[in-house]
Amino acid sequence: MKTSIATVCLAGTLEEKMQACARAGFDGIEIFEQDLVVSPSSPAEIKALAERLNLSLDLYQPFRDLEGVTEEVFQDNLRRLEATFQLMQQLGMDLILVPSNVATATVDDDAVVAEQLHRAAELAARYDMRIAYEALAWGTYVNTYWHSWELVQSANHPNLGVCLDSFHILSKNDDPSLIPEIPGEKIFFVQLADAPELGMDLLPWSRHHRVFPGEGSFAMFEFMAYLTQTGYQGPLSLEIFNDVFRETDPDITAVDGLRSLRWIQQGARGLLAKEHPFRQILTPMPKVDPIEVIDHIEISTDVPDRCGALLGSLGFTFVGQHRRKTAQLFVCGDVKVVLTPNRAEGTFITSVAVQVANSADALARAEALGATPVSRPVTADEARLKGVLGPGGMQVFFIDDAAAAWPEEFGYDATNQDNTSSHVRLDHLNVPEARDHFGASVLFTRALLRLEPLPSQDVASPRGLVHSQVLQSPDAGIRWVFNQVPPTYTNRTGEPVRYPGHIALAVEDIETRAQAAIDAGLVVLPIASNYYADLHARFGIDHETLQRWQSLGILYDRNAEGEFLHVYSETIGGLFIELVQRIGDYQDYGPGNAAVRLAAQDHYEQHHRTKR
Numbered sequence: 001m002k003t004s005i006a007t008v009c010l011a012g013t014l015e016e017k018m019q020a021c022a023r024a025g026f027d028g029i030e031i032f033e034q035d036l037v038v039s040p041s042s043p044a045e046i047k048a049l050a051e052r053l054n055l056s057l058d059l060y061q062p063f064r065d066l067e068g069v070t071e072e073v074f075q076d077n078l079r080r081l082e083a084t085f086q087l088m089q090q091l092g093m094d095l096i097l098v099p100s101n102v103a104t105a106t107v108d109d110d111a112v113v114a115e116q117l118h119r120a121a122e123l124a125a126r127y128d129m130r131i132a133y134e135a136l137a138w139g140t141y142v143n144t145y146w147h148s149w150e151l152v153q154s155a156n157h158p159n160l161g162v163c164l165d166s167f168h169i170l171s172k173n174d175d176p177s178l179i180p181e182i183p184g185e186k187i188f189f190v191q192l193a194d195a196p197e198l199g200m201d202l203l204p205w206s207r208h209h210r211v212f213p214g215e216g217s218f219a220m221f222e223f224m225a226y227l228t229q230t231g232y233q234g235p236l237s238l239e240i241f242n243d244v245f246r247e248t249d250p251d252i253t254a255v256d257g258l259r260s261l262r263w264i265q266q267g268a269r270g271l272l273a274k275e276h277p278f279r280q281i282l283t284p285m286p287k288v289d290p291i292e293v294i295d296h297i298e299i300s301t302d303v304p305d306r307c308g309a310l311l312g313s314l315g316f317t318f319v320g321q322h323r324r325k326t327a328q329l330f331v332c333g334d335v336k337v338v339l340t341p342n343r344a345e346g347t348f349i350t351s352v353a354v355q356v357a358n359s360a361d362a363l364a365r366a367e368a369l370g371a372t373p374v375s376r377p378v379t380a381d382e383a384r385l386k387g388v389l390g391p392g393g394m395q396v397f398f399i400d401d402a403a404a405a406w407p408e409e410f411g412y413d414a415t416n417q418d419n420t421s422s423h424v425r426l427d428h429l430n431v432p433e434a435r436d437h438f439g440a441s442v443l444f445t446r447a448l449l450r451l452e453p454l455p456s457q458d459v460a461s462p463r464g465l466v467h468s469q470v471l472q473s474p475d476a477g478i479r480w481v482f483n484q485v486p487p488t489y490t491n492r493t494g495e496p497v498r499y500p501g502h503i504a505l506a507v508e509d510i511e512t513r514a515q516a517a518i519d520a521g522l523v524v525l526p527i528a529s530n531y532y533a534d535l536h537a538r539f540g541i542d543h544e545t546l547q548r549w550q551s552l553g554i555l556y557d558r559n560a561e562g563e564f565l566h567v568y569s570e571t572i573g574g575l576f577i578e579l580v581q582r583i584g585d586y587q588d589y590g591p592g593n594a595a596v597r598l599a600a601q602d603h604y605e606q607h608h609r610t611k612r
């Protein structure tokens with residue numbers, strides 16, 4: 001479908017916003033009145049800029065508080081409307097958005113409102129303009145899409161239709177299943193917005209916390225599928241009022257927005273029967289089979305010896321160095337880690353490689369989601385791994401049969417593996433994301449790998465709130481956690497510190513393994529005694545066990561499904577390693593323990609930093 005985005009979504013001047021939308025590849029934009037009013041460019045200059053950028057100017061908005069008013073107020077509104085039409089003529093635009101009245105409405109009478117809408121449409125017709133009438137969720141008298149549609153029907157004018165905005169419909173749990181009863185040609189415009197569940201009033205929720213489709217908790221695929229059934233063929237537009245977007249580089253936001261429009265169209269295709277006549281209106285995305293296995297993880301480090309020692313203490317075997325490069329391969333059970341030395345950039349996870357049926361399809365899907373391919377120089381006899389750079393800078397590689405032999409370049413021999421580590425698996429992976437990229441990275445990874453989100457959580461660290469989002473594959477073979485780092489993450493003396501990511505290894509005998517690792521030189525993250533006193537209070541665990549756990553740095557949780565024990569290594573730069581043991585059918589991550597960990601890391605950073 002044709003794609004569009006409201007200028008209100010983006011930071012910058014109107015001109016900068018337009019450039020960013022064009023660069024990202026949008027077909028058109030909605031111009032927000034305020035953006036034009038504050039612009040030094042004349043309407044004619046904006047029109048010319050849009051033409052140069054090959055952007056259509058799809059919708060001018062908003063024209064507020066038109067209807068449901070006394071005749072005297074309405075006369076003044078018509079004068080205002082006419083002036084707006086004249087401005088739109090200079091812009092070369094022909095569609096205006098009229099949201100339902102929230103301020104001046106005094107006449108709660110559908111007959112009067114319909115008649116006023118009709119007269120406004122008559123004026124629009126004289127200027128060859130069209131009006132899209134949108135029910136705002138907090139409109140004084142008109143606040144449901146169905147009511148706006150009834151009014152448009154009674155007004156009965158070819159220059160009047162409705163605008164459907166997913167936020168206003170889904171935020172108040174209105175039933176979207178009646179949308180297919182509206183004929184597609186009477187839907188003049190569609191705005192898509194998602195939002196996280198926040199339990200707050202509609203207006204501030206809408207004005208500050210909208211997010212791109214797929215980044216919130218609304219049933220956006222269903223909404224899109226209902227819309228498609230109307231036969232609507234106009235632009236699919238994004239209208240996101242979001243405080244973070246207003247501070248973010250508009251190029252980042254625009255690319256993220258377009259990705260969400262691809263994602264939602266593919267999702268709606270999945271809900272519509274293959275033979276549905278309107279299904280082909282929706283732009284498809286290259287398909288991938290569900291992905292369940294992380295093949296390997298790459299860590300870039302300026303202290304490869306320290307990282308190697310950390311891995312070694314945890315039971316990893318050093319396989320060898322790449323025959324041509326400085327990278328080193330470490331293996332423990334099913335887990336493969338490649339260490340790539342860097343110069344003074346710190347230690348952090350740089351890439352995640354997943355096993356796919358076909359790497360070309362996965363690459364095509366990633367590119368459709370706005371990612372740029374990355375390639376590494378290889379020689380003719382080496383596996384050429386296909387991969388992309390995700391929005392937050394993480395590289396994702398796709399390993400299919402053709403690339404599966406890559407470990408041999410490190411001298412790896414699969415038949416010659418130590419079997420004491422054979423039941424070690426990757427439990428999860430946790431990566432930090434800057435605030436600007438958090439939503440985009442989550443949506444990108446989710447859409448690319450077909451993962452599903454768990455409910456998000458906020459974790460209190462001593463240096464700010466960390467927003468945490470888990471994505472999981474259907475069989476939980478992949479558990480990928482994103483942590484949104486507080487905007488200024490510092491240590492106690494105010495110096496910025498790299499918020500660490502981590503790799504968690506699933507083991508079946510955590511106490512033995514932790515002890516063996518400590519004996520082999522592992523420094524575990526010390527956990528405060530208060531935590532163990534709390535475990536005693538909450539779970540009644542005996543003091544002897546707790547003492548043993550504290551000496552090993554083990555944290556604990558229990559729920560109806562089972563038990564969870566885990567231990568964290570000390571942090572090297574932006575990385576630490578966790579061991580976890582899941583007992584029974586425990587699927588969680590020890591809620592509450594992440595905050596304990598962040599506080600312990602903060603304390604450790606303060607007290608042991610000078611020793612390193």
Ligand SMILES: O=C(O)c1ccc(O)c(O)c1
Pocket residue numbers: 061062097099134136165191206207239
């Ligand atoms: O919050 C508002 O006022 C507002 C304005 C125009 C819209 O399209 C909308 O959805 C909300």
Ligand SMILES: [Mg+2]
Pocket residue numbers: 134165191239
């Ligand atoms: Mg809207």
